[in-house]
Amino acid sequence: MTVSQSPSIEPTIVPRDEHVISRSHISxxxxxxxxxxxxxxxxxxxxxxxxxxxxLGREPKDFDVATDATPDxxxxxxxxxxxxxxxxxxxxxxxxxxxxxxxxxxxxxxxxAEDDGDRVxxxxxxxxxxxxxxxxxxxxxxxxxxxxxxxxxxxxxxxDYAGGMADLKAGRLxxxxxxxxxYREDPVRMLRAVxxxxxxxxxxxxxxxxxxxxxxDSLDDIPPARLFDEVLKLFMAGQGVETFESLRQHGLFRYLxxxxxxxxxxxxxxxxxxxxxxxxxxxxxxxxxxRPVTPAFLFAALLWPAILAQLPRxxxxxxxxxxxxxxxxxxALERQLRQxxxxxxxxxxxxxxxxxxxxxxxRSEKKATRLFSHPRFRAAYDFLLLRAEAGLADRDLxxxxxxxxxxSADAPPPTPARRRRRGGRRRxxxxxxxxxxxxx
Numbered sequence: 084m085t086v087s088q089s090p091s092i093e094p095t096i097v098p099r100d101e102h103v104i105s106r107s108h109i110s111x112x113x114x115x116x117x118x119x120x121x122x123x124x125x126x127x128x129x130x131x132x133x134x135x136x137x138x139l140g141r142e143p144k145d146f147d148v149a150t151d152a153t154p155d156x157x158x159x160x161x162x163x164x165x166x167x168x169x170x171x172x173x174x175x176x177x178x179x180x181x182x183x184x185x186x187x188x189x190x191x192x193x194x195x196a197e198d199d200g201d202r203v204x205x206x207x208x209x210x211x212x213x214x215x216x217x218x219x220x221x222x223x224x225x226x227x228x229x230x231x232x233x234x235x236x237x238x239x240x241x242x243d244y245a246g247g248m249a250d251l252k253a254g255r256l257x258x259x260x261x262x263x264x265x266y267r268e269d270p271v272r273m274l275r276a277v278x279x280x281x282x283x284x285x286x287x288x289x290x291x292x293x294x295x296x297x298x299x300d301s302l303d304d305i306p307p308a309r310l311f312d313e314v315l316k317l318f319m320a321g322q323g324v325e326t327f328e329s330l331r332q333h334g335l336f337r338y339l340x341x342x343x344x345x346x347x348x349x350x351x352x353x354x355x356x357x358x359x360x361x362x363x364x365x366x367x368x369x370x371x372x373x374r375p376v377t378p379a380f381l382f383a384a385l386l387w388p389a390i391l392a393q394l395p396r397x398x399x400x401x402x403x404x405x406x407x408x409x410x411x412x413x414x415a416l417e418r419q420l421r422q423x424x425x426x427x428x429x430x431x432x433x434x435x436x437x438x439x440x441x442x443x444x445x446r447s448e449k450k451a452t453r454l455f456s457h458p459r460f461r462a463a464y465d466f467l468l469l470r471a472e473a474g475l476a477d478r479d480l481x482x483x484x485x486x487x488x489x490x491s492a493d494a495p496p497p498t499p500a501r502r503r504r505r506g507g508r509r510r511x512x513x514x515x516x517x518x519x520x521x522x523x
Contacts, residue, residue: 094242095242095243097242102138108137109146116148118236120150125152125156126150128236129148131147133146134241135251138251147183147185149218150185154174157185171186188215190216222244227247228246230247255288257288257291266294266295274313274317276292277326277330278316281326292333295334300338302335306424318363327360339422341422342415346389352474357473357474358384359385377432383462401444435463436466440476442454443484451487
């Protein structure tokens, strides 16, 4: 571990009577972590999204803590603590399903002489950053001003080093520091800018937005597995339509879904855009109603234009040659997986949703009844309805299936609604989920 020294920066202190954050809205487990750190003589602050969301009157997804205690010192205070990460060393304090993440203040800049590997950069991109510093440095090395707010459990005040409170009031998303340098350090910050702006309904500051289109190609340097996690955050948070439009506007979508982006550019009648808009609207509705969603359906929709673009005249016709259809799927997937990894647990059901589409061409009740028994029927059927809404499938055929599904006693029941857990950190990029965005 390396500790950096830096000059002091004067923060804005927002006292308890001038902000809306209350301990009654903070997780009891997070308060336990904060108070135990404080009572042990360490600085203890709620930080990041928790402070941002509470300040906006929103319910935080989780609660993160920042401290001057090192990870090993945090671990010594909590028997239920695990240290994780190499790129960023963190302490996770486990309380059943809830995890409180505790991060040690990190330095804004590496020391002049460093040879112990605690901070590693390559072409300006941070590969590892375990250089510890002060709260001032920690605030200024965070990405956006609205994420650099600290709630001090010792005084119940909010400590603001970057003008985040003013940006919250203005509805403005602003990057801390030189945007080009910050995007070079971590290109995923461009995706985060779009995601936070869509989530909060904020406007991206002009200086923050301006470099994005010409630096978007740096996403090619991000591992495909990490981009998979980012895609889930982008499109499964309830603002998928706005996020999609912003990604396209800022030239980012093509570096996540290149073949789909090309297909959208070549789509003269706008049917692909309509299809994706309907699919994302359905996903948003389900997320906002606390109903189950799955990445399999999301990726099936996002890649469908890329598959159709491989077919003659860019459409799937009745009686399509199955070998040609499978070849189109394979070619679209091979290109996609170079950009964004799709785990097999989602990739296999995604392919099943696609493979079932030609089987819906039948209007035979006997064949339709057999199709009901397929475990992916409900998702594939919903996919057919979306295709028809966008003009990518025969509307009469979709109506036949709608009527048959409604009237048949053999139809599978709707997927039941599910309450999402609140207050605990979700682990992984997306929970294994029941059928789709839109399969009731």
